[in-house]
Structures are given as C-alpha cells and as structure tokens.
Amino acid sequence: MSLKTYYKKESVPKLKSELKIKNELDLPKLLKVIVSVGLSNARFDKNETKERLETLKKITGQNPIPLRAKKAISNFKIRQGQIIAYMVTLRGEKMYDFIDKFINVALPRIRDFRGIHSYSIDNNGNISIGIKEHIAFPEIKIEEVEKMHGLGVTIVTTSKDKEESIKLLKSIGAVISDEKRKKDEDDRLESIEDLRQKRETKSKEIKTKLDNKEIKEGEEE
Numbered sequence: 001m002s003l004k005t006y007y008k009k010e011s012v013p014k015l016k017s018e019l020k021i022k023n024e025l026d027l028p029k030l031l032k033v034i035v036s037v038g039l040s041n042a043r044f045d046k047n048e049t050k051e052r053l054e055t056l057k058k059i060t061g062q063n064p065i066p067l068r069a070k071k072a073i074s075n076f077k078i079r080q081g082q083i084i085a086y087m088v089t090l091r092g093e094k095m096y097d098f099i100d101k102f103i104n105v106a107l108p109r110i111r112d113f114r115g116i117h118s119y120s121i122d123n124n125g126n127i128s129i130g131i132k133e134h135i136a137f138p139e140i141k142i143e144e145v146e147k148m149h150g151l152g153v154t155i156v157t158t159s160k161d162k163e164e165s166i167k168l169l170k171s172i173g174a175v176i177s178d179e180k181r182k183k184d185e186d187d188r189l190e191s192i193e194d195l196r197q198k199r200e201t202k203s204k205e206i207k208t209k210l211d212n213k214e215i216k217e218g219e220e221e
Helices: 003-019 040-044 046-060 092-109 162-171 183-220
Strands: 030-038 065-068 083-090 127-131 151-157
Touching (some): 030 092, 151 162
Antiparallel strands (some): 127 151
C-alpha cells in the first residue's frame, strides 16, 4: 500500500477522531518536500560538486536546481551569483514515495536514531531535519562513496501548529521523540557556569594575595 493510499484509508479517520475535525478538507496534509545539499568547500572541487549533485538526483529521482549566493562574502570566499547549494522540490506521488522511503528506510538506518525530534517541527507545522550522512538512503552504495556529506530535508504541511503536525506525522507511521534539546544546552550552560565560577574564584584569590601583600608592606614600613 502506497503512503498516499495509507493516508486516505488510515490517517484520515484517525486524524478526524484525534483533532475532532469533521470536514476532511480541514485536516492537515503533506504539501511538499524540499531536499537540499550545501556545497561548502566542495564548490572548489568539481568532482565533489558533481558527486553531491548525483546524490540528490539518485535520492529524489529529479534534476536539482542550483541556489546562488545573493551577495559576496569575502570571509567565506563566496562571490555574488556563485552556486552554493542544490535543491529539489517534490510534490504529488513523488513526494509521498520519498516520505515513505525517508520515514521507513532512511531514518531507521541512522546511527542511534530514536525518532524525529519534536524540536525539528516549527510553530507553523513544518518539519526540518538534517541528515549528517547521505549513505542513510538506500540508493547510495557505500563502496562508491568517496566523501560523506549531509542533506537537509524539509517537509511542508498544511498544519496550523506544531501539535497538528506531530499528529499528522504519527498517523503516517513516523516515530516522534519527545526528547528535548536539553543535553547539549545543559552541557553548554554548565560549562559557562563552571567557567564563571572559576574566574570568580581566581579573582578572589588574586585580590586576597594583593591585600596580603599590601598588609605585609605596611607592616614593614
């Protein structure tokens, strides 16, 4: 059963019940998928650029369009009009086929995958996911890969908010992780707090030494 058929037969009744919406036209739907790959330093290497372009073609089955820099940035050696990324937009059957493959094949192949993080979904109901290694997709043969690179996948929906989008994704079989983006933030905040405390301790030690030195010099006089 294709994902489009599954959505109509299984997801629609479930969403009607959960969201308490009677009209099917008001239910959240999948609108389009945008798959992109940045060139980064690969823009200086024609072979690597070609490889990333071919990767996008294999994964999506569609010719990518180039994204050009709107202005020059000398610090990053970017010229105005230079190609800095490639992008593919999928709609209709191709979109459903890609999402089916993405959810059921590609994502589970990612190391330590525990589900799509809820913080990947914005308040407008769109999902943005970064893939660190493009070999997660079955079309890519690891023996032919010379260099790993990442991909960006954005799923655009008609959801009104984050909660609707989460229920839509769950209804089509996606695993959603409630794990918040906390660990990295906590580690960062802890390191900042530790650094602040160390600086305060060091400052107090220096102040104490200076005070002791002044007292000693006063006694000698």
